[in-house]
Amino acid sequence: MTTTTTTPPEADYGLREPLDADFAGVLTHLPAEDEAYRQRARAFVQDEVLPVIDGYWDRADYPLHLVRRLGELDLLRDGLEVEGTPPMSHLAACLVHMELARGDGSVATMLAVQGGLAMRSIALLGSEEQRQRWLGPMARGELLGAFALTEPAHGSDSVSLETRATRVPGGVMLNGEKKWIGNGSAGGLTVVWARGEDEEVHGYVVPQESAGYSATTITGKVSQRAIWQAHVRLQDVFVPDDCALPGARTFKDTSRVLRATRLGVAWDALGHATACYEASVYYAKSRIQFGRPLGASQLVQERLARAATDLTSLQATLVAFTALDAAGQLSGPQASMAKYTATRTARRMASDARDLLGGNGILLEHRVGRHFADVEAIHTYEGTESVQALILGRAITGLSAFA
Numbered sequence: 171m172t173t174t175t176t177t178p179p180e181a182d183y184g185l186r187e188p189l190d191a192d193f194a195g196v197l198t199h200l201p202a203e204d205e206a207y208r209q210r211a212r213a214f215v216q217d218e219v220l221p222v223i224d225g226y227w228d229r230a231d232y233p234l235h236l237v238r239r240l241g242e243l244d245l246l247r248d249g250l251e252v253e254g255t256p257p258m259s260h261l262a263a264c265l266v267h268m269e270l271a272r273g274d275g276s277v278a279t280m281l282a283v284q285g286g287l288a289m290r291s292i293a294l295l296g297s298e299e300q301r302q303r304w305l306g307p308m309a310r311g312e313l314l315g316a317f318a319l320t321e322p323a324h325g326s327d328s329v330s331l332e333t334r335a336t337r338v339p340g341g342v343m344l345n346g347e348k349k350w351i352g353n354g355s356a357g358g359l360t361v362v363w364a365r366g367e368d369e370e371v372h373g374y375v376v377p378q379e380s381a382g383y384s385a386t387t388i389t390g391k392v393s394q395r396a397i398w399q400a401h402v403r404l405q406d407v408f409v410p411d412d413c414a415l416p417g418a419r420t421f422k423d424t425s426r427v428l429r430a431t432r433l434g435v436a437w438d439a440l441g442h443a444t445a446c447y448e449a450s451v452y453y454a455k456s457r458i459q460f461g462r463p464l465g466a467s468q469l470v471q472e473r474l475a476r477a478a479t480d481l482t483s484l485q486a487t488l489v490a491f492t493a494l495d496a497a498g499q500l501s502g503p504q505a506s507m508a509k510y511t512a513t514r515t516a517r518r519m520a521s522d523a524r525d526l527l528g529g530n531g532i533l534l535e536h537r538v539g540r541h542f543a544d545v546e547a548i549h550t551y552e553g554t555e556s557v558q559a560l561i562l563g564r565a566i567t568g569l570s571a572f573a
Contacts, residue, residue, distance in 0.1 A: 215277075295415040524538050
């Protein structure tokens with residue numbers, strides 16, 4: 171007689187709903203208008219991002235329909251004032267960053283590139299005619315935007331960029347290369363930063379169909395695989411005078427855009443940290459080992475307590491910095507501290523969550539592996555950890571350690 175044994179099915183570790191961890195209550199009683207933006211972003215993540223994103227991430231494919239949906243839901247302008255749209259506070263914009271990153275880092279970067287960088291360049295440094303011409307279609311997701319500052323040989327030292335803008339009748343001719351340009355090969359327009367004949371840095375809005383503009387999508391990425399970055403080559407690209415940003419006269423103007431985006435990146439990091447914490451808690455309560463849930467282990471509870479403390483500290487810190495930003499009082503070193511603290515914390519929490527989930531931690535279906543990889547990107551872009559540390563160090567000591 172043959173005895174047949176049946177292996178019990180593995181438990182379902184798939185977290186379906188947010189856990190809303192907020193031990194200090196800093197995100198609990200939000201203004202109704204801000205909460206409405208948060209809930210809209212959350213519903214978008216739950217209903218439209220999470221069901222499909224693993225496939226796009228795995229294939230390194232760009233779900234452009236999600237960009238359009240962000241525009242339709244008025245979640246793409248990063249708090250910028252655009253004609254025909256309702257007010258959006260600094261906190262509301264940051265909450266949208268957090269919720270999108272809780273779902274997926276590539277989707278959060280769609281907002282960071284489109285609204286945070288490309289649209290903000292035009293909003294802060296463009297003419298009224300340029301704002302009227304481009305911001306509306308970009309906010310609605312009808313027109314993609316890219317921000318081309320980084321070059322193959324110039325990342326953290328972007329002030330040393332080598333792309334040149336040479337005066338010709340009716341405009342300038344651009345020549346040079348850019349790298350790691352989000353949306354740079356997806357169609358639309360690119361804000362290109364180049365050094366003029368006065369040796370200052372200026373900004374130009376360049377339609378990607380312009381003659382001499384070519385872009386190659388970068389492949390082989392292990393992070394943020396559901397959005398495309400490009401290597402852009404500019405060979406005698408003519409830009410008419412009406413596409414030059416009149417407010418972009420020096421690198422200090424470029425820095426205004428970058429400074430304004432660092433707080434959003436910090437909230438992206440909070441979103442990643444939140445997702446990793448939620449997945450860890452759910453897994454610890456669901457995974458049975460040695461006859462009991464993982465969460466019954468003292469070691470696991472200590473890890474979760476540390477993660478909850480890190481998450482709460484990060485929430486409180488970013489809410490405080492966002493209040494300063496809303497009041498127009500956020501300084502450059504404070505923006506650097508926000509990003510420095512948030513990405514370091516998120517990176518540590520992602521690593522701990524990956525470890526807690528064991529082998530399951532590297533599977534896309536459990537989310538942590540995707541966040542673990544995507545945090546590496548935000549830890550670097552918009553200013554590396556080292557650069558942020560040097561900005562803080564200069565503010566603390568009054569001494570510059572930049573080479």
